Amino acid sequence: MRNYLNVKIFFIMLAVDIAIVLVTFFLFSRFISGEKRHRIWEKYISSFSRFVIYLFLVTVIINAATALIVYSLRYQKYLNYIAPAVQSVLIGFIASCVPRRGVEENKQKQ
Numbered sequence: 001m002r003n004y005l006n007v008k009i010f011f012i013m014l015a016v017d018i019a020i021v022l023v024t025f026f027l028f029s030r031f032i033s034g035e036k037r038h039r040i041w042e043k044y045i046s047s048f049s050r051f052v053i054y055l056f057l058v059t060v061i062i063n064a065a066t067a068l069i070v071y072s073l074r075y076q077k078y079l080n081y082i083a084p085a086v087q088s089v090l091i092g093f094i095a096s097c098v099p100r101r102g103v104e105e106n107k108q109k110q
Contacts, residue, residue, distance in 0.1 A: 013081055017088045024092025032096070041097045055094075062086055 028037070045051045066086050070079045 013084065017084055020085055020088035021092045021095065024089045025095045028093050028096035034100075037097045038099055041099055045094065045097060058090060059087060062090060 044054055063083055066083045067079060070076060070082055075082070
């Protein structure tokens with residue numbers, strides 16, 4: 001019975017994390033202009049090696065800050081639920097920065 005509850009909680013948290021990624025994707029896409037998102041992409045994410053290094057550093061910082069906040073609030077038993085939810089916001093931001101138009105499309109407009 002206990003394993004069934006763990007699997008149920010896992011799928012609930014999976015759905016919550018997917019929802020957070022989608023909501024933050026649409027919010028960042030809506031409130032940050034396409035040109036600004038494209039500049040962020042070109043500056044930080046266009047090089048895969050730089051992207052991996054930045055992503056690692058940012059996730060370590062976010063996880064450390066989340067852990068400090070959760071431990072200071074004495075919600076340690078919820079850390080495994082809260083930390084992935086916070087990381088989902090980062091994933092939504094990165095997904096919103098991915099260019100959606102190709103170079104050829106911009107050349108055709110000109």
